[in-house]
Amino acid sequence: MNSLAIALNMLRRSLFQRKGFLMYLVIPAAAVSLIITVLGKQSENRADIAYLNLDQGALGTQVVQELSALPDYRLTLAASEAELKNDVIKQKITGAFILPADLSEKLIAGGTLPHLDMYQLNSNESTITFKISLEGILSRYQDTIALYRKQSLTETDLREITLQTISQIQKYQVSPEITDLHLYTNPNMHIVIGLMLIFMMGLMNNTVSLVMEDRRLRTLARTYTAPVRAFEIVAGNFLGSFVVGTLQVLVILFITRYVAGYEYGLPFASHFVILEFFLLASMGIASAVASIVKNATNMNVINALVVTPTCMLGGCFWPISLMPEWMQKLANFVPQKWALDAIERMSAGEPLSQLWMNMGVLALFGLILLSIGSAILNPAETEAG
Structure with missing residues (x-):
């Protein structure tokens, strides 16, 4: 007591x-x-990527949609190329890319992949994997167009069936879902x-x-x-x-x-x-x-x-x-x-x-x-x- x-x-x-x-x-x-x-x-591990879509066709929009669905990146639309470069220099974003105005035309016409302008201060895991993902999407579009081109379709029909195919692929594409099982501290x-x-x-x-x-x-x-x-x-x-x-x-x-x-x-x-x-x-x-x-x-x-x-x-x-x-x-x-x-x-x-x-x-x-x-x-x- x-x-x-x-x-x-x-x-x-x-x-x-x-x-x-x-x-x-x-x-x-x-x-x-x-x-x-x-x-x-x-801290969130998603990389911030800015972009400009100058493409006059529909394939540029499809590319942006597929990239936006990737879980490791956050895409933001830049107002201009100057603003895009300035954000990269000031390290407000991890990287940036510009889709050219003739992207859809060059893909439909066939041949080599169109050149894309990409901006980054230094190469890292995020920018390298993003570039691989972007090139993979364009390569898949190119293969799809090449397959339909063998059927001797008109250019109008080729554009239409290509967009329908890509749209269906995106609609039924399997996407990963990250689940935290608390297996790691x-x-x-x-x-x-x-x-x-x-x-x-x-x-x-x-x-x-x-x-x-x-x-x-x-x-x-x-x-x-x-x-x-x-x-x-x-x-x-x-x-x-x-x-x-x-x-x-x-x-x-x-x-x-x-x-x-x-x-x-x-x-x-x-x-x-x-x-x-x-x-x-x-x-x-x-x-x-x-x-x-x-x-x-x-x-x-x-x-x-x-x-x-x-x-x-x-x-x-x-x-x-x-x-x-x-x-x-x-x-x-x-x-x-x-x-x-x-x-x-x-x-x-x-x-x-x-x-x-x-x-x-x-x-x-x-x-x-x-x-x-x-x-x-x-x-x-x-x-x-």
């Missing part, structure tokens, strides 16, 4: 006041959620979870700083003189910090999932459980650092020298696979690596029950570091300086 009273007092000081509610919950959770929402959006998942872990560690430092403030003001010293066991004092302070951190995690998950609509690709409960284990490890790191730093004003500086390097080593900024082998082995000694690994494996389809090692390592991090950091509550310690 004494531990619950101490935890409730911490909640009253941090969340049950208007200023504390804003500083410890609303503002941090909103900021983290906003960053995750912005950076976590998947969100490509932005890594940076989103990494940012979440970084801010969680920063938020936990704020709650631990309350305990440091109590030590500086001799509040803890007076608490230890009361008929309360030392274990209850330690448990109460850490329980209060853990509840504050849990509320922050719940708000962040709720906003990013159900307000911003970000798709993590894993169940809410499993995601929450892993973050709770990481929260325990974060508390351990914050309390261990606080037990060393006697001056609360130096807490942020010391944490910057601890949080940032461990997050870099743990893979919050880039995949661990990109680091040298010796750094990959060293990453096993920071909790960020185990939390990221667990969430990525869950998003790939593994159930929470198979991640017992990750949860065990995170719990071990928390218990060991909290044991070391319990010295923060020692009333015999005095503030340096």
